[in-house]
Amino acid sequence: MKEFSVNIQEYIESGKLELFLLGELNEREREEVIAMAKAHPEIQQELDSLEEAMFSLDELTGVEPSIQTKEKIFATLEEDFQEKKISTPTAAPKETKTVKMTPWKPFAVAASLLAVLASAAAIYFAGKFYETDQKFVALQQEQTVLADNLNQVKQEFEQTDSRLDRLVAGDFRRIEMVGESFGMQKDAKVDVFWDQSQQEVFIAVNRLNSLSASFDYQLWAIGPDGPVGIGIVDPSQPFSLQQMNAVAEAGAFAITIEPKGGSESPTLEKLVVLGEVA
Amino acid sequence: MEEKELIQGLRERDRKTVEYLYEKYSRALFGVILRIISDRDLAEEVFHDAFVKITQKIDSYDESKGRLYTWMANICRNSAIDKLRSKEISQSSRTNTIDDFVYGLEGGAQTQEKIDGIGVKELMDQLNTDQKFIIEYIYFQGYTHSEIAEEFDIPLGTVKSRLRAAHQVLKKNIERI
Numbered sequence: 092m093k094e095f096s097v098n099i100q101e102y103i104e105s106g107k108l109e110l111f112l113l114g115e116l117n118e119r120e121r122e123e124v125i126a127m128a129k130a131h132p133e134i135q136q137e138l139d140s141l142e143e144a145m146f147s148l149d150e151l152t153g154v155e156p157s158i159q160t161k162e163k164i165f166a167t168l169e170e171d172f173q174e175k176k177i178s179t180p181t182a183a184p185k186e187t188k189t190v191k192m193t194p195w196k197p198f199a200v201a202a203s204l205l206a207v208l209a210s211a212a213a214i215y216f217a218g219k220f221y222e223t224d225q226k227f228v229a230l231q232q233e234q235t236v237l238a239d240n241l242n243q244v245k246q247e248f249e250q251t252d253s254r255l256d257r258l259v260a261g262d263f264r265r266i267e268m269v270g271e272s273f274g275m276q277k278d279a280k281v282d283v284f285w286d287q288s289q290q291e292v293f294i295a296v297n298r299l300n301s302l303s304a305s306f307d308y309q310l311w312a313i314g315p316d317g318p319v320g321i322g323i324v325d326p327s328q329p330f331s332l333q334q335m336n337a338v339a340e341a342g343a344f345a346i347t348i349e350p351k352g353g354s355e356s357p358t359l360e361k362l363v364v365l366g367e368v369a
Numbered sequence: 370m371e372e373k374e375l376i377q378g379l380r381e382r383d384r385k386t387v388e389y390l391y392e393k394y395s396r397a398l399f400g401v402i403l404r405i406i407s408d409r410d411l412a413e414e415v416f417h418d419a420f421v422k423i424t425q426k427i428d429s430y431d432e433s434k435g436r437l438y439t440w441m442a443n444i445c446r447n448s449a450i451d452k453l454r455s456k457e458i459s460q461s462s463r464t465n466t467i468d469d470f471v472y473g474l475e476g477g478a479q480t481q482e483k484i485d486g487i488g489v490k491e492l493m494d495q496l497n498t499d500q501k502f503i504i505e506y507i508y509f510q511g512y513t514h515s516e517i518a519e520e521f522d523i524p525l526g527t528v529k530s531r532l533r534a535a536h537q538v539l540k541k542n543i544e545r546i
Contacts, residue, residue, distance in 0.1 A: 121434065
């Protein structure tokens with residue numbers, strides 16, 4: 092035979108063996124492969140290992156057909172079994188006993204296992220859901236709080252921004268009020284910003300001690316008609332601008348400690364800071 | 370069970386032997402069909418007919434012409450291809466690509482299938498583009514090698530050698546899984 096002169100390795104690598112296994116060769120080619128395999132153990136060996144690999148691939152990619160299909164198949168084959176069983180009572184090969192398969196068992200086991208897994212999964216996910224739901228509510232609350240905070244900050248910012256606008260646009264002068272020469276608070280320091288033409292006054296607390304709840308700091312504009320109270324000063328917001336009442340004429344500004352809500356006229360013994368308009 | 374005994378048992382129409390055959394090979398054989406026909410119900414139908422055919426035509430099986438699994442797989446493959454080409458089948462029930470197939474497996478509800486689906490994907494990822502192409506058309510779309518050669522204008526020898534190379538890669542990697 093001519094084929095025998097063919098290099099075996101080349102033959103193995105030609106791809107013919109794969110096609111043989113896929114049933115894609117014509118009769119003549121099939122015969123050739125069979126003859127080659129018979130003549131050369133290497134080829135038979137390659138054929139066997141390829142078949143093994145194909146089976147593994149098929150098994151790996153495969154799935155069990157449904158139990159209904161299995162039942163249908165065995166129902167269809169039932170007649171065949173009966174008929175032959177009587178005529179050939181000779182025992183089946185010995186090993187059949189060891190692989191005795193009651194068909195419903197593996198499926199029952201698989202089904203109950205699946206049921207257990209499904210229940211476990213259901214419980215797990217129910218728990219997860221509850222947990223997630225709680226987290227969600229908590230997050231929603233947190234979000235509301237954050238939104239409120241943001242709103243507040245936004246308002247504060249807008250106020251400050253408009254004050255700053257006024258301050259930049261207006262013709263303000265700065266009057267420093269200090270506590271150095273008084274006994275109350277030596278290091279107290281508050282700045283007044285006054286736009287005389289617009290009669291606007293802002294103050295910025297630099298340093299001012301906090302007071303007990305029954306007292307307030309009151310700002311006074313000292314003009315030709317004596318001191319006029321122009322508002323309560325909040326010491327808790329250092330370096331932020333607080334707008335005070337309008338003032339047209341003033342030679343000096345001062346802050347005194349007054350009973351809560353302020354007084355008609357200043358309590359001079361409790362003068363904290365004073366600043367003269369230059 | 371030795372292949373010899375198995376074949377003898379089948380020829381004697383022994384129920385236990387057929388049950389053994391089913392347990393051992395149904396998964397792989399159904400896999401061969403499912404690769405080509407993605408419609409599950411239709412694939413089950415084809416599998417039913419093919420498996421019945423295997424047990425009934427066992428007398429026409431010739432051991433000297435190839436091993437049992439090859440013979441059975443070819444019956445399944447051919448049944449699936451016949452079904453696919455018959456007019457009953459709409460284009461939509463074809464499994465079009467490896468990715469569709471793997472996706473189908475991964476989308477399956479059973480854990481076992483899911484794990485295998487991942488394995489197949491990894492396996493297919495080992496192939497280069499040419500090899501994947503060949504495997505896709507031969508295994509998943511039921512083309513013959515000469516149809517591929519004709520339709521995509523690839524020399525027959527090239528189809529063969531790529532198929533060979535793809536099998537070598539799959540073989541090597543299957544051993545690892």
